Amino acid sequence: MSAVTQAPSPSLQAEEARLAAVERYDILDTPAEPAFDRIATLIRLVFGVETSIVSLIDAHRQWFKAAQGNDKGEVPRDISFCRHVVANGRPLVITDASQDPRFQNNPLVTAPRGVRFYAGVPLTTHDGHHIGTLCAIDSQPRDFSEREEAILQGLAQVAMSELELRRLATTDGLTGIATRRAFKEDALRFVALARRHRTQLSAVTFDIDKFKAINDTYGHAAGDTVLKAVTAAVTQHLRQSDIFGRLGGEEFAILLPDADGHAAMAVAEKLRHAILDLRFPGSHPPLIASASFGIATLDPSTDDLDRLLLKADEALYEAKRGGRNRAISWRGATGATTIEVERRRVLKAGKLVFNNRRSVISCTVRALWDKGAEVSVTPPNDLPEKVTLEIPSAAAHWEGRVTQRRPNGIELEFAP
Structure with missing residues (x-):
């Protein structure tokens, strides 16, 4: 059995709308904030689990806005338990992942002290997009009652309220300057x-x-x-x-x-x-x-x-x-150019293809312009210099060359 479990695949249009909702909150890759740390702490205290996570899911990863008992910061989307919650829009409870045929070969399960118990609920926007999850995780099997599930869903509503307040606020509450x-x-x-x-x-x-x-x-x-x-x-x-x-x-x-x-x-x-x-x-x-x-x-x-x-x-x-x-x-080259470059900030699901199309890696496209793109991908240093960027929702692809590598992504220059 494959180590990567299958979740329902949303339509390209639905996923594009979901990613637009994620982008609306402008929270990916932001530092820790007390409001979300408190929610993660409450999950551990209320349910007595080892790990609790408040996360957002973009096109290629599950990114942790807050986490207790886990210091990774993010995991690839294709092995994430939470992607199933986002895909279905419903809570998911797994009492023992090692006995569940959907997850028993997942590397998060087979790792030392791997996942056994998992409970996750979606973070859902007011217009119905599932942008992330709240989850409780433990390395020991356990049950999860309807009452506990209801509490976790209540905490998810608190997290969404914090996200909305964060999105609408213009003045930082502590310092008084702009958010x-x-x-x-x-x-x-x-x-x-x-x-x-x-x-x-x-x-x-x-x-x-x-x-x-x-x-x-x-x-x-x-x-x-x-x-x-x-x-x-x-x-x-x-x-x-x-x-x-x-x-x-x-x-x-x-x-x-x-x-x-x-x-x-x-x-x-x-x-x-x-x-x-x-x-x-x-x-x-x-x-x-x-x-x-x-x-x-x-x-x-x-x-x-x-x-x-x-x-x-x-x-x-x-x-x-x-x-x-x-x-x-900044010491980079900013040589004058006569070509106007209009960078458009986007959040789109993409794929990086290389090795004569034998290798395909999911990525998140963060910006596009006529001659290039900014792409979020993990890990960026494993990519060759030349790749093909594909955006399935736009039925578009470009041959490109990696011009910059950053900790969480790359910048591409498209071939003429």
């Missing part, structure tokens, strides 16, 4: 204007260094104090026209209209020193906060907002790898 969604909505308008009029625009992303260690050493209340102090210090040094938002956790972004790379670097350095100058009386040992910064300048011929922030993030990661508490500008 991720509000920041992006405002930033999109500024990027469009800068591209249309060919004006300067730069982005700065930063996060607080070793923030987990601050929480572990001083407690979460102290971590909240640091977040509020950092955002207050940064706000004092920004212009009224600048856009400042919290992307999640300790990650922030700033959009600087009419600022070239040199001006943006000067702003980042000023903010870096302002954060270093913060003092937190009463902390033992003395608490010192620092931050790492990445800077990128808009290329109006090739960049949209997502591309601009991605460049700033790549510079931020370089700053962190270089020792933290520093600001680095």
Whole structure:
């Protein structure tokens, strides 16, 4: 028997609509958030299971927004138990997966201390799309009563309410600055204007260094104090026209209209020193906060907002790898081009085909443009340089070359 179990296959149109609903919440690959962590904790406490997960499912993986008892972060969709819940739109309870012919050869079951008990319910939007799951998992078989199933479904409704609140909120409750969604909505308008009029625009992303260690050493209340102090210090040094938002956790972004790379670097350095100058009386040992910064300048011929922030993030990661508490500008090539490139943000199911069509890997297409695509796939380093990207729902395919590899995906340039 195959190790990959079969779930009902939705129509291409239905899956495209479901992925559009996932995209609407703009939550994939965001940092942990207390509201969802609390739900995962409650699942473990109420049902006494080893593992609890709040997850979203895109085209190629089950991604964990919150998880207790599991540190993987995501699993491939084709071996996920939860994909059956999403496909059917109904709760699924398995008392002993090792005795269930649908799952007994699944690698999540055959692994040491593998899955035995599983209970999952869908996260369903107000318009009926199943975008993810809540699940309770254990390495020992057990029963699950109708009452327990009803409780799990109630927690799923709480999780969906949190997702809706998150989607609609414009101001971050802790820091008072723009939420991720509000920041992006405002930033999109500024990027469009800068591209249309060919004006300067730069982005700065930063996060607080070793923030987990601050929480572990001083407690979460102290971590909240640091977040509020950092955002207050940064706000004092920004212009009224600048856009400042919290992307999640300790990650922030700033959009600087009419600022070239040199001006943006000067702003980042000023903010870096302002954060270093913060003092937190009463902390033992003395608490010192620092931050790492990445800077990128808009290329109006090739960049949209997502591309601009991605460049700033790549510079931020370089700053962190270089020792933290520093600001680095994006070092990639941004050679001038006379060809207008319109990147469209999408969330579509795709396939990467290679090895003379003997190898096929599911992927999620995150952006498309005339000459290329941004693709989320795991693991990206195992792919050859040349692949074919297929999008079944559009009956389209392109021969492509991998031009960039990132931790969770690749960027492709299509063959002419």
